[in-house]
Each structure stands twice: as structure tokens, then as C-alpha cells.
Amino acid sequence: MVELVDKHPSGGYILEELHVGMTAEKVITATEQRIQLFAEASDDFNPVHMDEAFASKTAYRGRIAHGLLSASFGSAVVGTILPGAGAIYISQQLQFHLPVRIDDVVTIRVTVVSVDAESARVELNCEGFVDGKLIMDGIATVRVPRRRKPSAR
Template sequence: MGTIRPVYFTDELKVGMTAFQSKTITETDIILFSAVSTDTNAIHLDEEYAKTTRFGTRIVQGFLTASLISSALANRLPGPGTIFLGQNMRFLAPVHPGDTVTATLTVLDVDYVKNKVRIETVCTVGDKRVVEGEALVLAPPRPKE
């Protein structure tokens, strides 16, 4: 098997570049994420309990929603070989089972010497922002020939 080429090497990145990753969150996603993360909060898994909360129904784990940011960084921009250095985020609105979440990345700054890239990270459901923040990543440098 050959080497997987990143979508973008550091020297190809420019301020303003964008990428998107979308996924519809299924019941299976919620259950598997609960198992892997051990986040078994009843608000995610028990409809009867969730009806008694301020949301009135089950909501998706915040970090399951935000995991689309990691997916977009690893698969879209910069792509394979990207290393997460940091992330700040705010959770703005709940996501519900069956919602389609879109993670949008926008390059804010590129340090071509250190291969560091600052990226705005936003997750939406339709036109509604549900997560927003900023990531700092180490982008893959172009291999020396």
C-alpha cells in the first residue's frame, strides 16, 4: 500500500481556505460513542428521562457532535497526517438524534516555518450554529525530496 498524501501540505495552505464534513447522527452513533467514551448520561440514552429535562427530548453528546471537527481536519483540511495541538469550543445549541451536522473549517493563519495552522471550527445543523471555536493544528510538511 502506498503513502497516503495529505489533502494539503503546509506550503499549500492559504488564509480563507475552507472545507466541510457532514454526517447524520444515528442511534447507533450515539450508542457506540457512549460505549467508547463512557458518556452514558441518561439525557443521551433514555427518552423518558430526557422528557423531564429542559430539552424535552434526548440530545446528542456534545463531543460526538464536535468529533466532526476532528474528522474534517484529518480528512479534508489539512488532511491525513494533521496533528491536533489544541481546540477551544463553545456549545451553542443541542443536536438531536437524526440531525445532520456539518463541520466547517476556515484557515485563519498559517505559520509556514513551524507548520502550525489556526483554523476556525463551526458545526451547524441547517442554518443554526451548534458548536463554534478555533483549532490549532500541526499540518503535514511537504516531504523533502
């Protein structure tokens, strides 16, 4: 059973609040500015991402966003919604199925598929969609806090 959740009022869910089926979504546009900033941050200026004349001669017939830019949209969900603040990525297995183009609207869906109380880790199914078509998917393993940090009052 899937249960769509919002950001926790504290900013993040703790381990004991998580259960299989919890799902969060976020919609992010792959803008020209995001692609430019990602190229600068990653130092990946592959012309398939940056040069329309070059990219138009490739199998993609035009520029595409960096795959890891699209994957980073999943990190936005993990770090801000589910589990949220305090979650730390351990690993990410990922497959890309379709390219993301400039101004594509990407819907990211993250679903809890397992919770390991002993290791304080959860496995998350991460999927990305453009116009209802699966563009990427994979499983992330994330460490989650067991309790909230006490208030500094």
C-alpha cells in the first residue's frame, strides 16, 4: 500500500516513523539554468549537454540534461521530504531509460521499500518520470536518525 506523505513538521522523519509504502513526490523542471549550474558544479561540459549544434548530430538529436542532474532531483526528495533532514546517502543503484531535455518537467517519486531497525537504514525505490514515462529508476540505501536532536532552548 502506497501512502503519499508530506515533509515532516520537524524537517525529517526518524527511523521509528518510517514504514514500507511511505511515498513522497517532488516536481522539478530541468531548466537551462540548472543544466548550466550543474555543468559548473560538476565540471562536466560534455557538448551533448551544452552545445546544440554538436548535440543535434548525436543519437539524441538535441541537447539533453546530465543524467546525474536528473538523479540529483531524487536527492532533493531524500534530503528534504522522505526521510528528510538528517538522512545520509549510503548508496544509489540507478538506471537511465530516457533522456531529459531542457525544460522537461521531472516528477520524482521516492518510496520506502524496507526499514532495517538494527542498522538504522532504509531502502528507497527512486523513480523519475517525464510526461508519465519512466526516465530513471533505482534503489537508494539511506541512513536515518533514530531520534531528533533536542531543542537548543
